[in-house]
Amino acid sequence: MISEIALVLSGHAVWGRLLMIEATGLSKTYGKTRAVDGLSFEVRPGAVTGFLGPNGSGKSTTMRMVLGLDRPTAGTVTLDGRQYHDLKWPLREVGALLEAKSIHPGRSARNHLWSLAQTNAIPKGRVDEVLELVGLTAVADRKAGKFSLGMSQRLGIASALLGDPGVLLFDEPVNGLDPEGILWVRTLFHSLAGEGRTIFVSSHLMSEMALTATDLVVIGRGRLIADTTVDDFINSNTEATVLVRSPEASRLAEVLTSSGASVVNGDNGSLLVTGARSSQIGEAAHAAGIALHELSPQQASLEEVFMDLTSDAVDFHGITSATTRAAS
Amino acid sequence: MTTLAVPLPSTESGRAGLRHAIRSEWTKLRSVRSTWISLAVIVVAGIGLSALVSNVEATRWANLGPVDRAQFDPVRFSQTGEFISQFVVGVLGALVVTSEYSTGSIRTTLAAMPRRTTVLVAKAMVVGAVVFVVTQITAFISFFVSQEVLTAHGGKALPAGSSIVTQLRTSVIPVVTLANGGAVRAVILCGVYLTMLTLIALGIGFILRHSAGAISLYVGLLLVIPLVIGILPSSISGSIEKYLPSNLGLAMIVVTTRKTDFAGVLLSPWAATGLLALYAAIIVVLAAWVLARRDA
Secondary structure: OHHHHHHHHHHHHHHOOOOOEEEEEEEEEEOOEEEEEEEEEEEOOOEEEEEEOOOOOOHHHHHHHHOOOOOOOEEEEEEOOEOHHHOOOHHHHEEEEOOOOOOOOOOEHHHHHHHHHHHOOOOHHHHHHHHHHHOOHHHOOOEHHHOOHHHHHHHHHHHHHOOOOOEEEEEOOOOOOOHHHHHHHHHHHHHHHHOOOEEEEEEOOHHHHHHHOOEEEEEEOOEEEEEEEHHHHHHHHOOOEEEEEOOOHHHHHHHHHHOOOEEEEOHHHOEEEEOOOHHHHHHHHHHOOOOOOEEEEEOOOHHHHHHHHHHHHOOOOOOHHHHHHHHO | OOOOOOOOOOOOOOOOOHHHHHHHHHHHHHOOHHHHHHHHHHHHHHHHHHHHHHHHHHHHHHHOOHHHHHHOOHHHHOOOOHHHHHHHHHHHHHHHHHHHHHHOHHHHHHHHOOOHHHHHHHHHHHHHHHHHHHHHHHHHHHHHHHHHHHHHOOOEEOOOOOEHHHHOOOOOOEEOOOOOEOHHHHHHHHHHHHHHHHHHHHHHHHHHOOHHHHHHHHHHHHHHHHHHHHOOOHHHHHHHHHHOHHHHHHHHHOOOOOHHHHEOOEOOHHHHHHHHHHHHHHHHHHHHHHHHHOOO
């Protein structure tokens, strides 16, 4: 913990230009569709902030607005109070990976990075350096069109790191990566955040964000659902459920219901109790002289919490989504 | 892990600007094969077609009557390759822009250079300069090769310094040098014509943002509209035709053998150059306007 703080502090010293991403009332309307609706949030330096939302919830649109590519219909998004458009050397302040495959298929990775470096007066040596960093040195002169999705993601990450920026935006960076690649990305993000940089990573994979991010911005249908930390998000949104098994299940259910808890039947004669802690359930059972065979608090995963929160905010429900939620 | 071994130069002064954008666009242009294929086609087809047409016209000489002989234009024949090149430069100019939209890399480009007009100007300058140099070299080589072809068919050089228009003879195939009036102008304007067409295609690329659409519109402007206007009553078509880009190109390159042939049909070379430059300017300004306003 202390070493982490020290890293963040040294980051401060090295950077001297920590950047906060700040969105205020950010909105974007395409025709009649409100892609982003009054979004306000902050992304702080020195942490990996996950940007979570179902597909089509406005994550990519928001990221494009941060980069000045799409113009907000209303509201603003700033980097330490500055508009992206006003950055003098944008790539040295903000690095971004929007889409992995957005590279001319006939151009080599090295030439792609070099053309990008030239726009912000970044020396050629830095191209080799980021290629090395993402492990693409051996294929640097191959056409990017021949790259796998995973290699393209690495090239996208290399281009984001090119200007050694204090703010990094990644849109779905682990798509197409193998488990080893995912672990590599996770480690990279942690080390970049440890250096004091601002890391903003979008994903629809909650399980991945639980391992990668410390902070969370959750959106659904373009609206903010939560701006919090991963831990708080789970704690505050988990209605503690306790699984109970007892030979006298029905009598126990009556006892618990009369004390204000709500009880539903689970698998194999078990009871799922909400509105009472496991200690309270145990004591109630003891007082009523009911034996318990199992008493186990259920920890909701980030996935479940997220599903519950955004179920109203998903545009396109698959047929299986209801059954998946019931089963989980 | 992410330690920076290569230090970045100071960012205290200046900002990412046109100078940087031009370097970047040059790297992009030279690092894809389609650029080199396009340029090779311009050089090879340009010189080849010009030499071929000069050869064909020279073999027909013996069967030409005095009127046709007086229209024999050794300069225009030497620039026939321009007909193919005008489509090649159009594809090149459009693809420089639309390939970025089709891959999505335009977002990377505009994020690195948020001042969008700078991106457009850099692209126009780089592809314009490359096309100008290559077409200019091609035009001069075509000129010399074609005159050699005519000489091989028994052509005789016009007296040095004489105007092609007034000095054409009907007895021998006329061969010209750059010293003959109008020749240098015609050859240089061939490259100018192709360069301005490149900028028009680039502008269309920014406006339509789609390769097939941009190339179709461009070809339509050069080939289809002249056909449509051609079927209109001549009283109408006659007054419109000379303003079409393809006929402006002809006006820029032709060294008329008898002024009356093209009088009223074509604009003067310099008027045609000015009008085509105006077309290109309108399209490029429109492109800059939509680029600045639209979401990327």
